Amino acid sequence: MFSRYRKTTGAQAVKPVDAAADRSKPQAGNPAPKAASKPEPSSPHPAVVAAPDATTQRKHRLNSIKSDIHKRLLENLNLAALETASEAELRTEISTIAAETLSELDVVLNSEERKTLNQELYYEVMGLGPLEPLLQDDTVNDILVNGPKQVFIERAGKLTLSDVTFRDDRHLLRIIDKIVSAVGRRVDESNPYVDARLADGSRFNAMVPPVAVDGALVSIRKFKKDKLGIKDLVRFGAFSEEMALYLEAAVSTRLNVIVSGGTGSGKTTTLNALSGFIGNEERVLTIEDTAELQLQQIHVGRMESRPANMEGKGAVTQRDCLRNALRMRPDRIIVGETRGEEVIDMLQAMNTGHDGSMTTIHANSARDGISRLENMVAMAGIEMPLRAVRSQIGSAVNLIVQVSRLQDGSRRMMSITEITGMEGEIITMQEIFRFERTGLEPDGTILGHYTGTGLRSAFADRFKRWGYDLPASIYDEIGARR
Numbered sequence: 001m002f003s004r005y006r007k008t009t010g011a012q013a014v015k016p017v018d019a020a021a022d023r024s025k026p027q028a029g030n031p032a033p034k035a036a037s038k039p040e041p042s043s044p045h046p047a048v049v050a051a052p053d054a055t056t057q058r059k060h061r062l063n064s065i066k067s068d069i070h071k072r073l074l075e076n077l078n079l080a081a082l083e084t085a086s087e088a089e090l091r092t093e094i095s096t097i098a099a100e101t102l103s104e105l106d107v108v109l110n111s112e113e114r115k116t117l118n119q120e121l122y123y124e125v126m127g128l129g130p131l132e133p134l135l136q137d138d139t140v141n142d143i144l145v146n147g148p149k150q151v152f153i154e155r156a157g158k159l160t161l162s163d164v165t166f167r168d169d170r171h172l173l174r175i176i177d178k179i180v181s182a183v184g185r186r187v188d189e190s191n192p193y194v195d196a197r198l199a200d201g202s203r204f205n206a207m208v209p210p211v212a213v214d215g216a217l218v219s220i221r222k223f224k225k226d227k228l229g230i231k232d233l234v235r236f237g238a239f240s241e242e243m244a245l246y247l248e249a250a251v252s253t254r255l256n257v258i259v260s261g262g263t264g265s266g267k268t269t270t271l272n273a274l275s276g277f278i279g280n281e282e283r284v285l286t287i288e289d290t291a292e293l294q295l296q297q298i299h300v301g302r303m304e305s306r307p308a309n310m311e312g313k314g315a316v317t318q319r320d321c322l323r324n325a326l327r328m329r330p331d332r333i334i335v336g337e338t339r340g341e342e343v344i345d346m347l348q349a350m351n352t353g354h355d356g357s358m359t360t361i362h363a364n365s366a367r368d369g370i371s372r373l374e375n376m377v378a379m380a381g382i383e384m385p386l387r388a389v390r391s392q393i394g395s396a397v398n399l400i401v402q403v404s405r406l407q408d409g410s411r412r413m414m415s416i417t418e419i420t421g422m423e424g425e426i427i428t429m430q431e432i433f434r435f436e437r438t439g440l441e442p443d444g445t446i447l448g449h450y451t452g453t454g455l456r457s458a459f460a461d462r463f464k465r466w467g468y469d470l471p472a473s474i475y476d477e478i479g480a481r482r
């Protein structure tokens with residue numbers, strides 16, 4: 001009944017795999033007594049070979065069977081017809097071919113194993129193989145693959161080694177290839193790295209050997225359908241309600257904001273949450289290397305830069321997008337991350353009537369953020385005296401919000417700092433809020449609280465004029481309040 005998903009010719013062309021080696025009938029907890037006589041395609045990790053326990057042996061054996069069946073599926077399935085197949089039809093077809101192959105190989109699996117096998121085969125054919133369950137698991141934030149046998153995942157800020165593995169280098173490369181060819185890119189020895197966006201919006205980066213020394217490296221930042229909003233972040237303890245009130249006033253009154261932080265510290269999440277304070281009547285343009293932001297406003301234009309193609313042509317940089325954006329009558333411009341020459345246009349935009357623009361930078365403190373901006377200007381080849389550069393930065397940027405991922409995995413807003421002007425050659429700033437650490441629980445949880453610094457915002461009058469009359473008490477130091 002499902003024969004239309006099978007190829008009409010050569011369907012039975014596959015030679016049965018070395019069935020003699022598969023006579024043993026493994027049951028759960030009762031591993032095959034001897035290894036397959038031909039070398040398994042998934043040569044196990046050397047450390048594992050040294051001491052193969054029952055579960056590991058069985059896992060390798062199942063892997064080898066999976067690989068055989070997968071080969072058979074690819075040869076037997078009519079891939080063109082698959083596009084019109086429903087999920088149920090396809091699952092039935094896959095389990096039929098798998099059952100046929102298992103019986104040819106004289107391998108018996110229990111029902112749980114068969115279910116897992118069919119699920120994994122389905123993921124191999126239609127999805128991204130071993131990565132698929134991780135992509136579907138909403139509690140996983142990041143997936144980091146270091147070669148075929150090591151897949152790390154991040155959950156709730158904590159990185160752990162998962163039990164997901166690929167059969168071998170080829171398997172991993174095939175999945176990478178599947179991802180990048182879907183977006184019209186290629187990755188191979190001459191093009192060893194690639195950035196892409198997965199169909200579900202997740203950010204994807206891969207680097208393949210020989211540049212990646214021990215097997216391909218893959219990093220995936222999962223796309224969160226329901227981005228964390230300001231309320232969620234306050235609830236998770238990422239910052240206090242007072243800070244949220246202050247940030248609402250800052251964004252609504254169109255201060256230029258930079259979110260600064262390390263890798264994976266929550267910069268994009270914070271930027272996205274802050275954008276929630278932008279009104280619906282404003283025209284917002286976003287520019288990113290990989291579109292991650294999800295603005296809730298109705299009037300949003302999204303741009304994504306593009307690397308050069310194979311012939312080195314067709315690149316569209318963030319700077320190109322930004323320059324164009326300036327001609328598109330935006331009220332605000334949001335650049336996902338400023339990391340290069342686009343800094344010039346970003347500062348110019350902030351200085352010339354696009355108040356309320358926002359971006360993120362990679363830096364460890366507000367002061368460090370300013371130096372990063374200075375360096376980016378210098379690297380962009382602009383010959384400008386340092387004082388002039390600083391005065392540009394000083395008048396463009398109003399606020400630096402510093403975020404961090406702490407050792408206990410929590411992501412916190414460590415400080416909110418206002419840029420107040422210049423004194424001589426130095427940009428002056430004042431910290432308004434900060435996270436104060438007070439101790440450490442035995443389990444490693446960091447204790448602390450958010451507090452004002454006692455300094456009143458330099459923008460307090462502006463806030464008031466715009467209708468955000470914040471109580472002076474929100475700036476108090478916690479100690480002083482009691």
Ligand SMILES: Nc1ncnc2c1ncn2[C@@H]1O[C@H](COP(=O)(O)OP(=O)(O)OP(=O)(O)O)[C@@H](O)[C@H]1O
Pocket residue numbers: 141142221222224228233236238261262263264265266267268269270411412
């Ligand atoms: N306060 C938070 N609480 C819980 N999870 C968070 C918090 N902030 C961010 N995250 C999660 O942490 C992950 C990294 O966040 P995000 O993408 O914002 O970091 P980033 O600093 O922009 O990273 P990169 O440097 O890679 O661009 C995301 O999966 C996000 O959902």
Ligand SMILES: [Mg+2]
Pocket residue numbers: 267268269337
């Ligand atoms: Mg980011």
